[in-house]
Amino acid sequence: MSFIKQLQASWQSSDSLLCIGLDPDMERFPKSLASGADNIFRFNQAIIDATHDLVCAYKPQIAYFSALGAEQQLEKTIAYIKSNYPHIPVILDAKRGDIGSTATQYVKEAFVRYQVDAVTVNPYMGFDSVKPFLDYQDKGVIVLCKTSNEGASQLQEVRLQQTDSDGEPVYEYIAQLAATEWNFNHNCLLVMGATWPEQVAKVRSIVGDMPFLVPGAGAQGGDVGSIVKAGQTADGTGLIISASRSILYASNHADFAEAARTQAEALKQAINSHRNKHATAV
Numbered sequence: 396m397s398f399i400k401q402l403q404a405s406w407q408s409s410d411s412l413l414c415i416g417l418d419p420d421m422e423r424f425p426k427s428l429a430s431g432a433d434n435i436f437r438f439n440q441a442i443i444d445a446t447h448d449l450v451c452a453y454k455p456q457i458a459y460f461s462a463l464g465a466e467q468q469l470e471k472t473i474a475y476i477k478s479n480y481p482h483i484p485v486i487l488d489a490k491r492g493d494i495g496s497t498a499t500q501y502v503k504e505a506f507v508r509y510q511v512d513a514v515t516v517n518p519y520m521g522f523d524s525v526k527p528f529l530d531y532q533d534k535g536v537i538v539l540c541k542t543s544n545e546g547a548s549q550l551q552e553v554r555l556q557q558t559d560s561d562g563e564p565v566y567e568y569i570a571q572l573a574a575t576e577w578n579f580n581h582n583c584l585l586v587m588g589a590t591w592p593e594q595v596a597k598v599r600s601i602v603g604d605m606p607f608l609v610p611g612a613g614a615q616g617g618d619v620g621s622i623v624k625a626g627q628t629a630d631g632t633g634l635i636i637s638a639s640r641s642i643l644y645a646s647n648h649a650d651f652a653e654a655a656r657t658q659a660e661a662l663k664q665a666i667n668s669h670r671n672k673h674a675t676a677v
């Protein structure tokens with residue numbers, strides 16, 4: 396099944412656009428998990444077991460594992476989701492991008508080693524750096540477009556003057572590429588930060604129903620109501636709204652998984668209260 400179809404099924408079965416980012420930071424773990432074999436995996440496992448019915452996807456961020464040489468715990472986390480909750484798509488947040496021969500290795504990392512359903516990629520090096528990912532037609536390729544961070548505008552808002560475009564900002568040009576030339580396998584998605592509702596609305600008008608991964612809800616302060624209104628598709632989907640720290644570290648005591656569930660439930664409900672189909676159902 397293609398990633399987009401898997402995502403649509405997950406939106407339906409979970410009735411949720413919420414994605415939980417798995418960014419395990421041991422300094423914020425409860426004491427009982429502060430050390431010990433497989434403690435990162437065990438933390439993730441508790442979060443996943445407590446929240447699996449509330450999410451449309453999980454998004455592990457690779458840096459939180461590789462910085463500690465804990466790639467095997469990332470493998471184990473993904474395998475755990477796949478065997479216990481196989482209907483939930485897993486997105487590897489790795490923001491890869493390099494010359495074609497190296498990109499091919501990154502493709503193997505994401506789709507062969509970790510067996511994820513989708514991966515984030517950096518479009519800065521152009522089509523040949525992204526094509527090895529796009530060739531995997533059943534996998535999702537999520538292209539950075541307008542990222543959530545404050546510095547995003549420094550490059551992404553620069554206006555183009557030498558393309559066939561009409562002086563539009565770089566992020567809009569990326570959106571056009573992702574919706575046309577790069578989407579030959581219909582497996583492109585875009586990263587649109589939750590901190591930029593106006594830009595989300597603009598890009599929605601460029602790319603039709605293409606799904607957006609929307610990080611920046613929660614700790615980065617993205618306003619969920621504005622984002623859902625700006626980015627949802629007519630059927631009240633189209634968004635994978637991701638939050639990490641605000642859910643993972645709602646408590647650093649023994650009740651951390653329960654507290655994560657409470658936060659996730661509140662965020663899911665806040666998102667749903669602005670969705671088209673929920674608004675019309677009232």
Ligand SMILES: O=c1ccn([C@@H]2O[C@H](COP(=O)(O)O)[C@@H](O)[C@H]2O)c(=O)[nH]1
Nearest residue numbers: 456542543588610613614615638639640
């Ligand atoms: O534009 C982007 C792209 C990716 N991220 C990643 O999402 C999470 C956000 O974590 P929070 O704790 O919810 O702020 C993190 O893994 C980033 O690397 C992003 O923030 N913005």
